[in-house]
Amino acid sequence: MQTQTSSTAMPSPTKKSFKAKMLEAREDAIIQSVNRLLSEKGFDAMTVDEVANEVGIAKASLYKHFASKEDLACAAMVKVMQKAQIFVRDCQAQSIAPLDKIKQVARWTMALQLQGQMPSLPSQNSSLRATLMASKDYMDGLMEITDVLGAWIESAQNDGCLNAELPPIAVLYTLFARACDPVLEFLQMSELYSDEQILDMVMSSCFNGLAIKK
Amino acid sequence: MQTQTSSTAMPSPTKKSFKAKMLEAREDAIIQSVNRLLSEKGFDAMTVDEVANEVGIAKASLYKHFASKEDLACAAMVKVMQKAQIFVRDCQAQSIAPLDKIKQVARWTMALQLQGQMPSLPSQNSSLRATLMASKDYMDGLMEITDVLGAWIESAQNDGCLNAELPPIAVLYTLFARACDPVLEFLQMSELYSDEQILDMVMSSCFNGLAIKK
DNA sequence: GTCTATATAGCGATAGAC
């Protein structure tokens, strides 16, 4: 990624800052479009032409910002990951029960998906996967979130308020899976319920289960 | 789809049957490969060349059996749908509680995914989606399953053993979503648990919920 | 129906002018 913020020394700091902000704003616009498209159709079906058209710049200009389609998608997913890190840290700082922290994160990720900002995860052997695994920013974010969530899960199980039949890793993976659960899209397409209602229903089925509590 | 089983009248019925069986066997082999690839990498990433290579025939020969890549994938998904219809009918015939029928179907679809035979569902605007919606076999199967599952769900809710916070359609969509739940793949890749253990865990989180029953 | 060889199109990526 060649996002060098102008390497030469500048006479006017204000002008440099302005240019840098313009650049950053454009890259933010690009990344926002990419996340929408990644969420809507996935990495394979998304084309670089689409991204360029949606942002309103030429495809060649896109490649000045990002070296490849994989890098482009990776940058977008890193952005989401960083937003998630911030949210998780905020939850961590609150003095509430671990289970409630877990619920807050689950609801937040689902809301993100309903807003079309959660990229659908790439299949095992996608070229994107290799790029993600090689991205320090992405892996660091993933590890931080995994560690924090893992600690919450263990605490909640010690408190006796998490399903004891499930090992912590199964709970963790389930939370990740719920972040891209297609049931959200199904219910949204049915147009029968508001986003809030959908969140309530999916949270209930996730934490309370489909079967009735006895 | 031009699967015409030889339109001219034949002198020897046994020979015709034999040829038809050979044809059917080949098409079954094709469809099996397609389902594996659809499950592994999805429709977009799957190439017709891959399918041809895996089956061991030329690509042009594939196009004699199926008019397009979409038709090819559609035929594979219809096959899975028909297997599901048969399983659902078998459950229907059993004299067990509706909730147990629902659980049997859920477990069966998850097992199918663990075996790599459950195609991952296409994104909204995929070209495959239009083909599926236009396929009578596919839509008929989907409707039959929807109707039967819907009846079970209502019965189970009347019996008071299904989460009352969820409208029937939310339960139905959740069951469909669990059939392609990525958590199965995650847990399988971790190599920590057997397929049976994975099924037990995911069934528990699906029906009992992540949180503990109080 | 099966093959080899090829047409056609879309997409990722780049060249080169400004």
Added chain:
DNA sequence: GTCTATCGCTATATAGAC
């Protein structure tokens, strides 16, 4: 850094011989 124009590759689909 932005553009237009184009390269090069890959993948769907087809032509035509056998």
